[in-house]
Amino acid sequence: MTRLSRLSKKEAIEQGHEYFYDQNRGDHVVEFFQNFLKHSKGRFAGKPFALLDWQRDMLEELFGWARIDDDTRRYRMAYISTAKKSGKSTILAGIGLYLLLADGEPGAEIYGAAADREQASLVFKEAANMVRASPVLSKPLEVVDSRRTIAFKAASSFYRVLPADAFRAEGLNIHGLLFDELHAQRTRDLFDSLRYGGAARSQPLLCSITTAGFDRNSICYEQYQYAKRVLEDWQYDPTFFPLIYEAEEKDDWTDQETWPKANPSWSVTINPTDFAADCKEAQKSNTKEFSFKRYRLNMWTQADTRWLKAEAWAACDDKPPGPLDGRECWCGLDLATTYDTSAFVALFPAEDGTFDILCRFWIPGDNAAEREKRDRVPYIAWANEPETGLKMTDGNVTDYDVIRKDVNEFARQYNMRQLAIDRWNATQLSIQLNQDGHDVVGFSQGIGSMSAPSKLLENLVVSGKIRHAGNKVLTWMAGNASVKVDSNGNFRPVKPKQGNAERIDGIVSLIMAIGIHSAQKPPEDIPEPGIMLL
Numbered sequence: 426m427t428r429l430s431r432l433s434k435k436e437a438i439e440q441g442h443e444y445f446y447d448q449n450r451g452d453h454v455v456e457f458f459q460n461f462l463k464h465s466k467g468r469f470a471g472k473p474f475a476l477l478d479w480q481r482d483m484l485e486e487l488f489g490w491a492r493i494d495d496d497t498r499r500y501r502m503a504y505i506s507t508a509k510k511s512g513k514s515t516i517l518a519g520i521g522l523y524l525l526l527a528d529g530e531p532g533a534e535i536y537g538a539a540a541d542r543e544q545a546s547l548v549f550k551e552a553a554n555m556v557r558a559s560p561v562l563s564k565p566l567e568v569v570d571s572r573r574t575i576a577f578k579a580a581s582s583f584y585r586v587l588p589a590d591a592f593r594a595e596g597l598n599i600h601g602l603l604f605d606e607l608h609a610q611r612t613r614d615l616f617d618s619l620r621y622g623g624a625a626r627s628q629p630l631l632c633s634i635t636t637a638g639f640d641r642n643s644i645c646y647e648q649y650q651y652a653k654r655v656l657e658d659w660q661y662d663p664t665f666f667p668l669i670y671e672a673e674e675k676d677d678w679t680d681q682e683t684w685p686k687a688n689p690s691w692s693v694t695i696n697p698t699d700f701a702a703d704c705k706e707a708q709k710s711n712t713k714e715f716s717f718k719r720y721r722l723n724m725w726t727q728a729d730t731r732w733l734k735a736e737a738w739a740a741c742d743d744k745p746p747g748p749l750d751g752r753e754c755w756c757g758l759d760l761a762t763t764y765d766t767s768a769f770v771a772l773f774p775a776e777d778g779t780f781d782i783l784c785r786f787w788i789p790g791d792n793a794a795e796r797e798k799r800d801r802v803p804y805i806a807w808a809n810e811p812e813t814g815l816k817m818t819d820g821n822v823t824d825y826d827v828i829r830k831d832v833n834e835f836a837r838q839y840n841m842r843q844l845a846i847d848r849w850n851a852t853q854l855s856i857q858l859n860q861d862g863h864d865v866v867g868f869s870q871g872i873g874s875m876s877a878p879s880k881l882l883e884n885l886v887v888s889g890k891i892r893h894a895g896n897k898v899l900t901w902m903a904g905n906a907s908v909k910v911d912s913n914g915n916f917r918p919v920k921p922k923q924g925n926a927e928r929i930d931g932i933v934s935l936i937m938a939i940g941i942h943s944a945q946k947p948p949e950d951i952p953e954p955g956i957m958l959l
Contacts, residue, residue: 429486429659437493444490444499444663451489455481457527458519461559479670479689480516487632487666488523498628502620503666504607504652505634508687508723510694511670513634517603518552520632524601525577525584526565530626533582535601538619540609542573545586548605549573552584587619599623602631608638608645609913616644637671637725639715639910646725672722678714679704687723709887710734712908712916720914732906732918737886742895745781749773750838754783755945757845757868757937758832759930760825760854767823768930769832770899771839772938780885782893783814784931785835787828790817800927802901813898825854833861845937868937872909875917875933878940879908882932885939902931 429446437445458476476484483505490499507513525535539545556562556575567576573586584601599622610616623629638645652667676683684700685691700721707717711732718724754771761767769785788796788804797804807813816831818824835841845868846855859865868874885891893899905927908916918932 443493445493446489447491451485454484454488457523461555461561477690483668500666501664503632504648505668507670507689509636509720511690512694514548514551517605517634518548521552521584521603525582530600531580533600534598535584536599537586537603539605542586542588546573549586597622598625600626600629604633607633607635610644613644637719637723639726672724678718678722710883732908733886733903738903740889741886741891741893743892744894751840753840753842755843755938755942756841757934759934761930766928766930768934770931770934770938772942779890784896784899785831786815786898787818787823789821789823790819791821793817807898813896815898829857843941845941866941872911872915872917875936876915878936879917881939882936899931902929905929906932
């Protein structure tokens with residue numbers, strides 16, 4: 426943050442400025458924080474909290490500046506962005522309590538907002554813990570957990586968590602609005618509906634604290650760009666307060682000299698040794714790299730992320746150490762549209778914790794040449810290589826009867842324990858395979874079901890604990906897979922773009938197989954019968 430020249434009121438008037446720095450206000454907010462944050466435990470390894478230099482500067486700048494004409498607060502909106510674990514929740518909770526108790530606003534309404542009410546409640550719980558722990562706060566303030574409210578009855582003021590549908594609410598007279606993790610807002614509805622809720626107040630404050638995101642069409646990225654513009658020229662909007670700690674695209678994200686740029690609480694809330702270990706781990710996969718950049722270096726990333734590193738996948742091209750016949754396997758079947766590729770992938774666990782993969786693929790034979798030309802993929806050549814497992818069915822649509830027959834033949838050769846299938850596109854085939862005597866399990870391809878096995882697959886690839894025998898079709902699909910990541914770090918594989926010729930059906934099938942296998946519970950220990958002497 427570039428500190429502005431702190432002109433006194435007299436100096437500001439003499440030089441024709443609209444704003445001046447009031448040292449008393451800056452000192453007041455710092456003193457307020459120091460008086461009660463020292464009772465906040467847990468954020469700094471159980472030690473009494475003391476404001477760090479960056480936090481002190483931020484609070485002084487945000488609250489110390491005032492308008493020449495009416496002495497009200499200069500800044501009406503703030504965008505504060507740092508990497509994870511910098512103490513953002515503690516600071517945001519403290520700002521909420523300051524606005525509630527010490528800002529001199531009668532009937533103040535302070536609201537906490539986030540992508541969902543539970544997220545907003547995290548800052549509320551931090552504030553509630555501060556109130557309970559601090560003699561300075563617990564006397565005038567009352568915490569009502571059931572309503573997620575902190576009341577300051579003497580001034581008819583309160584701090585309250587907003588429900589998820591708050592954008593439908595009317596009549597809010599907002600003095601302070603605290604947005605936690607703005608990057609997680611799925612739409613701009615809540616932000617837009619609340620940003621002018623303080624129009625009737627003399628000095629309202631909307632304060633957003635967040636880490637970087639990936640959606641560049643979001644309200645958070647809009648605010649980020651606006652903040653960067655103000656940082657370049659504070660005259661662009663003198664009422665907007667920007668504070669961004671981030672690594673830049675030009676920086677080497679693996680260089681330890683880069684890391685403190687995004688972590689102003691470096692060596693206090695951030696352990697450099699653990700940070701270095703996380704960086705080393707992040708270099709092994711694209712998703713871990715992008716997560717590290719976003720959460721640990723506060724860098725905006727792309728929503729479309731190619732997933733598995735080619736070199737890590739290539740290192741897993743070993744063949745099974747022995748025959749797979751008779752070995753237990755868990756399988757996934759992804760039936761795309763009848764014009765597309767269908768994939769069946771079997772996962773064979775080994776006693777040493779490694780896994781072998783065996784694949785079957787089907788495409789319509791009549792349009793194979795056309796597809797090959799359009800997609801620039803050698804389907805016909807692959808179909809002539811038995812080890813790929815690719816079969817062209819008669820006609821111009823995939824024959825599900827052939828798939829059923831092939832799955833049954835597979836099950837006669839191998840010990841297929843379970844078959845995962847997305848019933849959205851395969852209700853009839855699911856019923857038929859179940860009637861054939863197979864344990865068919867419905868498996869949703871939503872992010873909630875796919876995230877955990879996707880992360881497990883990534884770890885297996887990175888650690889070299891999976892063998893795909895160099896299957897050309899599956900390798901092609903592994904290279905095509907991108908990931909869709911939500912605000913909680915969950916993800917699932919997706920094609921790079923809708924309508925793209927690149928297929929990922931085999932990877933989806935593999936993830937479903939991993940999902941049903943990992944859901945297996947180990948058999949409970951059965952106690953051996955004993956003899957009791959009476």
